[in-house]
Amino acid sequence: MLSRYHILISLVLGLSLLTAVGCGTRTTLRGSIVGTVVDSQTGIGVAGASVMTSPSTSTVLTDVNGNFTIGDVQPGVYTVTAHANDYNSNSVTVTIDSGLTATTNLVLVSMGGSFARNILPIFMVNCSIVGCHDDGTAAGGLRLNSYANVMKGSRYGAVIYPYDAQTSKLVRRIKGIETPRMPKNRPALSTSDQGLIANWINGGARNN
Known part of the structure; x- marks a missing residue:
């Protein structure tokens, strides 16, 4: 006949085994x-x-x-x-x-973007090709069809100040802070395009 001691030991071992089996089946989901x-x-x-x-x-x-x-x-x-x-x-x-x-x-945070890839296409589509700031028209003496011309500015001086988009005249015209707004007599540039130009200037207005 089993003693109470042996019965107690058997119960403890049985519970331990059940606990171990239960833990082993626990699943971790991804x-x-x-x-x-x-x-x-x-x-x-x-x-x-x-x-x-x-x-x-x-x-x-x-x-x-x-x-x-x-x-x-x-x-x-x-x-x-x-x-x-x-x-x-x-x-x-x-x-x-x-x-x-x-x-x-x-x-x-943008490092400034690429002039050739990001900025020039915006100028060409919205400012140069439409006949405002190309070689033929160059309103105000400003041509926006190459890096050299963009940085040269207008007959009144520079329109871009590297590392300082906030005071750059081109940005102020594009945003409508100064008049006439650019592009003139055309829809305003999208927020995305305005941001690309500002980021490029704040990144140093590099020829990249």
């Missing part, structure tokens, strides 16, 4: 990280930005609106970093809980 990468000045999403994490999971690119999703992420704490051409990188820290999605936004 989560995800979603967010948007935006321009600090315009607030518009940055398309084609590269987003990665540390510890490493996967690297993804933002869509045309600056949105991204990183899936299949183990629970834990991650540093999320975004890189984009002509922008300074930025990082944020997020925590992923089991089976949940963490949402975060990354704000990138």
Whole structure:
């Protein structure tokens, strides 16, 4: 006949075994990280930005609106970093809980943008091709069809002051702070285009 002592020991061992089995079947679910990468000045999403994490999971690119999703992420704490051409990188820290999605936004500050790729096309479409500031018309002596001409300014002097978009006459005309507004007798430039020009000037108005 089993003693009370042996019965007690058997019960304790049985409970321990059940607890161990229960813990072994506990499942940790993976989560995800979603967010948007935006321009600090315009607030518009940055398309084609590269987003990665540390510890490493996967690297993804933002869509045309600056949105991204990183899936299949183990629970834990991650540093999320975004890189984009002509922008300074930025990082944020997020925590992923089991089976949940963490949402975060990354704000990138422009390094000034590219004159050839970002700025000249704006001038050509809105100011030069339409016959206001091309070689033939050059209203006010200002031609906006090349880097040299843009930096030369008008017959009244410079219209761009590198590193100082706020006081640059071209920006003040584009924003309608000074008159006549540019482009004259045409729709105002979009907020995005205005931001690109201002960022380029604040970045030094480089010929890049």
